[in-house]
Amino acid sequence: MKIKFWGVRGSIPTPQTSAQIKQKIQKIIKNITDKKLTGMHEINTYLDSLPAVEAGTIGGNTSCIEIRADNQLIIFDMGSGLKNLGNYIAKHDQKSEGLDIHIFLSHTHWDHIIGFPFFGPAFFPNNTIHFYSGHPNLKERLEIQQDFRFFPVALHHMGAKKEFTQLKHNSSISIGNVKISNFPLYHPGGSFGFRIDYDKKSFVYATDSEYKDLSSNNITKHIEFFHNADLLVFDAQYTFEEAIHKEDWGHSSALVGIDFSIQANVKRLALFHHEPERDDFEIDTILRKSIDYRNINYPDNNFEIFLATEGLEIIL
Helix, strand or coil, X not given: CEEEEEECECCCCCCCCHHHHXXXXXXXXXXXXXXXXXXHHHHHHHHXXXXXXXXXXCCCCECEEEEEECXXXXXXXXXXXXXXHHHHHHHHCCCCCCXXXXXXXXXXXXXXXXXXXXXXXXXXXXXEEEEEECCCCHHHHHHHHCCCCCCCCCHHHXXXXXXXXXXXXCCEEEECCEEEEEEEECCCCCEEEEEEEECCEEEEEECCCCCCCCCHHHHHHHHHHHCCCCEEEEECCECHHHHHHCCCCCCCEHHHHHHHHHHHCCCEEEEECECCCCCHHHHHHHHHHHHHHHHHHCXXXXXXXXXXXXXXXXXX
């Protein structure tokens, strides 16, 4: 199973500013000078060793993840990152006989659907796009987004065939040999997490969720859904303090994700849905504090914690 991140920001697309780019350039130049690197080979080797936070970008597009498994193309959420994914599909995957594309929506807040009007494969008449959501009236919701008052191209003008499936809560479906389960999450308007089980590997996508119900029964249900996941993508938009002050805004923190990961025996935790008000270095600080939290509170457990970054590919 291959997983690729096309959008990792929360709430609104967040391109880097000139000041932020300049700050990174200044830091890189200082380090090159301090290390006394002169040849281009030395410099390029150094640049290639740097993480995205320092020599690239965490990414400014909103939620969109691509999953390839059992020759199936599955997408979680249609944030602004979906546009670039669509361009990639059109260039590398598009066939004259058409494609089957399966899109699962956690919910229909703007930052999770804004990319679909720009999704190139939706304009190919031979393609079929299968939409899945735990929410009712999904077609109507997308039609409203593309009403002529808000967007110049209506949903029915996008030539691909569209099929809509409303998922029963806490149910599972199969696409080929890929099993996808859903789980209701606490978020304004409702949201859903998804779990993929394929070839003895499991991937859980649990963004846009707040964990205010700490009853034993509720915690147990979440742990069961996350149980033994090889990779958990978790909403870490807020710091722990922010999550307390922003009750009912529908988001969580990395520290909650760590606690769940320990209890559920998660192998790798990807911090996701990054706060748009934070620059890359501030988000990286949250990662470092999260790792410290794990080391202090769970010294015997060294499971991996990392930032979801645009363009990152993971093979399970």
